[in-house]
Amino acid sequence: MSKEILHKELVIIGSGPAGLTAAIYAARADLKPLVIHGPQPGGQLTITTEVENYPGFAKGIQGPELMQEFEEQARRFGTEFLVASITKADLGKRPFTIESEDHVIKAETLIIASGASAKWLGIPGEAPAPEGLGGLGVSACATCDGFFFKGKPIVVVGGGDTAMEEATFLTRYASKVTVVHRRGSLRASKIMQEKAQKNEKIEFIWNTDVKEILGTPETGVTGVRLFNNQTNVESTFACEGVFIAIGHKPNTDAFKDWLEMDDVGYLKTAGRSMSTNIPGVFACGDAQDSLYRQAVTAAGTGCMAAIDAERFLDNLPVEMPTGEEITMEGERVMPNHDIVIMPDGEVMPNKGDEGGAPASGD
Ligand code: NDP
Numbered sequence: 078m079s080k081e082i083l084h085k086e087l088v089i090i091g092s093g094p095a096g097l098t099a100a101i102y103a104a105r106a107d108l109k110p111l112v113i114h115g116p117q118p119g120g121q122l123t124i125t126t127e128v129e130n131y132p133g134f135a136k137g138i139q140g141p142e143l144m145q146e147f148e149e150q151a152r153r154f155g156t157e158f159l160v161a162s163i164t165k166a167d168l169g170k171r172p173f174t175i176e177s178e179d180h181v182i183k184a185e186t187l188i189i190a191s192g193a194s195a196k197w198l199g200i201p202g203e204a205p206a207p208e209g210l211g212g213l214g215v216s217a218c219a220t221c222d223g224f225f226f227k228g229k230p231i232v233v234v235g236g237g238d239t240a241m242e243e244a245t246f247l248t249r250y251a252s253k254v255t256v257v258h259r260r261g262s263l264r265a266s267k268i269m270q271e272k273a274q275k276n277e278k279i280e281f282i283w284n285t286d287v288k289e290i291l292g293t294p295e296t297g298v299t300g301v302r303l304f305n306n307q308t309n310v311e312s313t314f315a316c317e318g319v320f321i322a323i324g325h326k327p328n329t330d331a332f333k334d335w336l337e338m339d340d341v342g343y344l345k346t347a348g349r350s351m352s353t354n355i356p357g358v359f360a361c362g363d364a365q366d367s368l369y370r371q372a373v374t375a376a377g378t379g380c381m382a383a384i385d386a387e388r389f390l391d392n393l394p395v396e397m398p399t400g401e402e403i404t405m406e407g408e409r410v411m412p413n414h415d416i417v418i419m420p421d422g423e424v425m426p427n428k429g430d431e432g433g434a435p436a437s438g439d
Pocket of ligand 1: 130234235236237238239240259260264265266322323324325368369371
């Protein structure tokens with residue numbers, strides 16, 4: 078089956094707070110953005126419960142409801158949406174090309190707001206069934222799967238805010254929640270630590286690594302094999318569910334051949350802008366921010382990326398990494414300035430280059 082080809086002025090990859098804020102600003106600037114919903118439409122807030130720190134909601138708001146509001150606001154100004162998983166990108170020339178299984182999407186400017194996904198320990202028993210016990214008692218999303226653990230003992234792995242939030246949430250269902258953390262102190266914020274530590278259903282095992290998740294497809298999870306990294310003592314601990322809550326990894330693999338990123342995969346942006354190393358490609362939210370990673374900061378950087386994209390389109394021509402120049406009209410002036418490729422693909426001699434300026438087509 079041939080792929081559907083789309084051509085848009087601005088494509089935004091990701092529909093979390095960063096992507097949808099970019100869409101609201103870009104749509105209001107008449108850039109007619111196309112937002113690509115990835116595998117987790119609405120982003121990480123759609124798999125959380127109450128959000129208490131998003132300004133404007135004094136009584137708090139449920140994560141999925143907040144993201145619904147974002148999406149409606151973006152739609153109100155003409156944002157279009159497409160559900161697709163981007164697997165391939167060619168950012169070597171404009172329009173940039175991104176591909177999913179069913180679509181080839183050409184974008185004059187691109188905002189990458191693809192967010193981050195839960196990290197895994199990489200231990201035996203963790204992989205999705207049938208290889209491991211994933212889905213049979215192993216999960217990385219308490220809100221999605223907590224319901225299945227009514228009256229059961231659960232282990233939560235990690236020491237950050239995610240682990241505290243997951244552990245606290247799971248006490249609604251579990252008979253007991255044991256947080257296993259690899260160090261002797263938590264990374265989580267004071268308020269989240271205190272909330273978890275005050276909860277009678279939560280216990281902590283410190284300085285301990287989880288080495289294996291035990292169980293069979295027939296029994297589901299029956300326990301974990303633990304290793305105390307201070308005493309070097311190994312033990313088994315009985316539980317019926319394991320929630321991995323050790324942080325997130327940015328969803329940027331599709332861009333690794335094109336965009337500068339750090340060792341973890343966070344996209345690098347220049348100075349106070351959201352510009353990547355490729356002119357016309359911008360990054361925002363958790364795909365770019367390794368430091369703050371909050372819904373409100375993601376929304377802020379989404380706004381910045383949309384303004385940057387708008388200014389970029391207003392200030393063409395720009396030089397691409399290939400040495401080509403792209404004019405306002407979408408013509409490509411070759412690096413030696415002797416040929417211009419028109420937006421429809423027609424190749425023309427560059428008559429307007431006497432003074433060194435790129436041809437404008439008029
Ligand atoms: P963090 O990176 O903050 O914490 C990850 C935790 O997992 C750390 O305790 C870390 O241990 C542990 N860890 C990491 N890798 C491993 C491993 N391989 N084996 C064992 N343990 C491991 O991630 P979070 O997802 O918790 O938080 C990310 C950001 O999101 C933070 O800024 C946080 O404040 C925010 N957040 C806010 C929430 C809220 O306000 N409601 C809810 C959730 C997250 P160590 O401490 O030793 O490094």
